[in-house]
Amino acid sequence: MTLAPDAVPAQPSDLPGWTHTYSGKVRDLFAPDASPAGRALVAEHGDVVLVVASDRVSAYDHVLSPGIPDKGVVLTQLSLWWFDQLADLVPNHVVSTDVPEAVAGRAMICRRLEMFPVECVARGYLTGSGLAEYQADGQVTGIPLPDGLVDGSRLPEPIFTPATKAALGDHDENVPFAVVADQIGADAAATLRELTLAVYARAEAIARDRGVILADTKLEFGTDPVTGAVTLGDEVLTPDSSRFWAADAWQPGRSQPSFDKQYVRDWLTSDASGWDRASDVPPPALPADVVERTRDRYLDAFERLTGRHLF
Known part of the structure; x- marks a missing residue:
């Protein structure tokens, strides 16, 4: 980084x-x-x-x-x-x-928690790194999926697709459940899977009632040193840790507009930025309109989900 x-x-x-x-x-x-x-x-x-x-x-x-x-x-x-x-x-x-x-x-x-070294990811829709894995071999972290799915397809049921936590600046690596079980123990891994899917199910239903699709989310858990309970930490269900899509714009087979920093990514990879992602040159400063549109998307996500204005 x-x-x-x-x-x-x-x-x-x-x-x-x-x-x-x-x-x-x-x-x-x-x-x-x-x-x-x-x-x-x-x-x-x-x-x-x-x-x-x-x-x-x-x-x-x-x-x-x-x-x-x-x-x-x-x-x-x-x-x-x-x-x-x-x-x-x-x-x-x-x-x-x-x-x-x-x-x-x-x-x-x-x-302060004793964090599990696992990114706990729940996916209800196919996109991102999960889509890339599926296109390669019809599976995501070893979980077989039906044929014919495309970018943005809703999965038959949500799946738990953990990732190993990378050092700062490196990319997390999607891994099968068995790898997590070997790393932290079968009981702890099963608990993380159960809690991750329960959180996703609750949040997905809440978001859907507000016209928002929760495509996937990343959670982090740790053990409370006082109570010993598995505890939810870090941020939760934000546009930085989750993919939120407008339900009325959902169209499988293409990239979905999202409530996050997609404007930033799109501008950086466009001709307008003049930036070569493969180079060692840092990206240029963001234009004012990209900053404004990205801010609007974050605020829109907050307002749609909570039903209230932040400012």
Whole structure:
């Protein structure tokens, strides 16, 4: 992964009680510091981390410039909404949204989990890397599928297609269920599969009622060190971790318009950008209209799914 020179803003300077520990493509993590405020956070919440969603946007292993305004707020607020919808199915890692004013709306205080090294993917429709596997041998992670499926086809039933978690900048690798079972144990693997499909079923039904198709989603789970329970972590069911399509525009046999950064990908690979993806040259800055349209798609996803306006 490469970073555009101005793609990563300076860390917020006024986060009392917290110290910055990590920056990913989109999120920054902060741990309680040794100050009285930091000690108070640990006393109240235990071993926690402040998860801050930035407005950074990445594509093809590059973090781009500029970011997408309010993207981090959409990701955080939509995740919080989904955590509420799923609370009876699986516990989650959020312990508080009482965060410093500098990151209000885009941050949450979360219990630190012992994460499973698995990307838990549920697919209800065939597209992306799943489509590529199917076209090669009629299977996805070893699961045979019917003949005649095309890009965007609805599957007979949702499937669990896990992936190994890659190092930052590398691509996750789809693997058969047996590989996950060997890696983390059969019982744990079965639990992750059951929870992933249960979350997908709940979310797919909620989205469908709102005129949105949830094609697939990626989840991450860990073990709560206090309770020992398998717990849902990271973000959940956002346009960055899921494919959402407008139901009234769904048309199998072609690429579906999606509520995410597709405008960014399309522009980068168009002649208009002048960028050669195969080169070592970083992508150019995003035009204002691409930024605006991408922001609109993120906000549209939030509003359609939750039924409320963010701003």
